[in-house]
Amino acid sequence: MTNQIAGKNSQAQLTVEELKQKVATGEIDTVVVAITDSLGRLQGKRCGARSFLEDVLGHGAEGCNYLLSVDVEMNTVDGYAMSSWANGYGDMVMRPDVSTLRLVPWLEGTAMVQCDILWLDGRPVTQSPRQILRAQIERLETLGYRAHIGTELEFIMFDDTYAEAWDKQYVGLKPSTRYNVDYSLLATAGLEPVIRDIRNSMESAGLVVESSKGECNHGQQEITFRYSEALQACDSHAFYKNGAKEIAGKHGKSITFMAKYNEREGSSCHIHFSLTDLDGNPVLPGDGEHGFSPVMEHFVAGQLAAMKELSYFLAPNINSYKRFVEGSFAPTAIAWGLDNRSCALRIVGRGPGLRVENRVGGGDVNPYLAAAALIAAAIHGIENELPLEPIMVGNAYESTADRIPTALRDSRALLVNSEIARKSFGDEVVDHYVHAADVELKAFDSAVTDWEHKRGFERL
DSSP, rough: OOOSSSOOOTTBBBBBHHHHHHHHTEEEEEEEEEOOOOOOOOEEEEHHHHHHIIIHHHHHHEGGGGGGGOTTTTTTTTTSSSSSSGGOOOOEEEEEGGGGGOOTSEEEEEEEEEEEEEEETTTTTSSSSHHHHHHHHHHHHHTTTEEEHHHHHHHHESSSSSSHEEETOOOOOOBSSSSSTTTTTHHHHTTTTHHHHHHHHHHOOOOOOEEEEEEETEEEEEEEEOEEHHHHHHHHHHHHHHHHHHHHTTTEEEEEEOOOOOSSOBBBEEEEEEEEEEEEEEEBBBBBGGBHHHHHHHHHHHHHHHHTTTTTOOOOOOOGGGGGTTTTTTTOEEEETTTTTTTTEEEEEEOGGOEEEEEEOBBBBBBBHHHHHHHHHHHHHHTTOOOOOOOSSSSGGSSSBBBBBBBHHEEEEEEETOOHHHHOOOOHHHHHHHHHHHHHHHHTTOOOOOOHHHHHTOOO
């Protein structure tokens, strides 16, 4: 990863004029109009291509405002300020961002556009993940900097279909590998029909694939893509995550991006984060210790200082926190180190490629919220010229460094009282996602688990 702005694949990304031509010839008949919800999922509508060009392109498509205020099972939930029976569950507008218009190679005759979310009077819906990220990008750019992001998503693949997994209640599924295949070429060759299809489909859709590899857990894989400017990177992340599931399903497989599927290694989403000035020149390398500039020192210090308060945005679910196990390659210590995988922040690269790898997020992360949190933390460090704490040398798991929260309840409490979050995002955003945490906690607290059955059915 260097700090030059990554280009787009012009063959896959469509202009409006190119879309019109493909619609006229019948090559495209469907346009998917997509938003990313509070849980990081693509949601939206499939529009007839002619209707999209004649109606939706200029005016947007309407969708119920509950799309940002439901639980994972799409149940409406009381307590959200923006969406309730009290205000009638009205509409909001999904406004296409034509810079995201692209082919969907694995779906016949289909293109997709990702959208900003507005109220009917044209105001941005501030609780929308994409709008939250846009706001932080604008704050950063007023300081003269531009954020570049690369996300590395891991997942676990199973030989069961999604329907079969549901019918089995997700018990006794058959992982696509039987042992640790980290970096193994032999063992992953058998998965190539699926993984290659994902790689090639994403490349055909305009993403630049760097590599794929096996990982530690049974059936675990990782596919990585070239970094880009923050908003484009998060749009690509959401597109890829949804598409990988669809492509796996066409092969009779299923994949999960759960942060911790079982007691073995979890699935991470490491986020590589760097800054340039507005002309694209790197600002992190310098003449200081470790080759850092003063901006780099403040940049890292801010991320460390804000990590606990903003941890919800990197670990938004009950399951997220089960990754944080010492010695598991998931971080527990709030520390930074040079190429040190025991730290939450691993500094990698040199010169123009100098960057921070944030290792906190799991595969379940909402990329827009995570990127927004990292940018807000960087701004906090830069604006306040925070000094960089000493480097962690050796095993951070065994250190006395402060710890990442170990439960959603703790992150929720930190978020609700966070001055950094309220200054950065505003009360509407913070209160919305505090309530989202409350919804998740209430659902979990009322659930009776298999663990309880096994321990208590006969023996208690």
